[in-house]
Amino acid sequence: MISPLNCYEPISKKKELEKNCIQFLKNLGNPTLAVTITFKRFDPQNAQTWNQQIIEKACNILIKKINKKLFKRQGSKGNKQIMCCVVIGTGPYKDHPHAHFALAAPPYILLGDFIKAILDSANSTSWIDREIVVKNYEDEGWLNYMYSHGWDNVIIDLCNPAKY
Numbered sequence: 001m002i003s004p005l006n007c008y009e010p011i012s013k014k015k016e017l018e019k020n021c022i023q024f025l026k027n028l029g030n031p032t033l034a035v036t037i038t039f040k041r042f043d044p045q046n047a048q049t050w051n052q053q054i055i056e057k058a059c060n061i062l063i064k065k066i067n068k069k070l071f072k073r074q075g076s077k078g079n080k081q082i083m084c085c086v087v088i089g090t091g092p093y094k095d096h097p098h099a100h101f102a103l104a105a106p107p108y109i110l111l112g113d114f115i116k117a118i119l120d121s122a123n124s125t126s127w128i129d130r131e132i133v134v135k136n137y138e139d140e141g142w143l144n145y146m147y148s149h150g151w152d153n154v155i156i157d158l159c160n161p162a163k164y
Contacts, residue, residue: 029083031102031137038131039097065121083162
């Protein structure tokens with residue numbers, strides 16, 4: 001017989017994991033922008049349909065391009081980087097590939113220049129579609145929303161604190 005106390009154990013473990021994951025994301029830094037980018041479902045040039053690996057690679061390339069635009073040679077070598085957190089979403093029917101980003105602008109770079117670097121980089125990255133939404137990061141509700149897509153969809157390799 002299952003004890004009434006044990007029936008709450010899975011829920012509490014899930015809540016604890018969620019709390020720890022969100023704390024991990026918060027510890028990366030203080031984001032200034034919340035960004036959502038959609039991806040193409042199909043690439044006619046290569047006759048290829050999207051998959052998780054393609055989206056992760058496109059996100060990686062995007063962040064590298066942003067770092068290079070902002071920090072020039074130091075950014076391309078990885079010596080300097082923006083604070084970044086990335087989560088992939090697929091929509092309710094698993095046919096709407098997109099990524100949510102929490103990004104922090106370096107304190108000495110104007111927010112307009114930071115947004116321009118993001119948009120220019122996105123527009124020159126393969127697989128990124130036309131929908132790019134950039135908003136001010138207002139509170140940790142964005143991280144909670146990002147995490148609601150599932151811990152498996154967090155791209156750990158791209159979740160980095162800033163290096164200036």
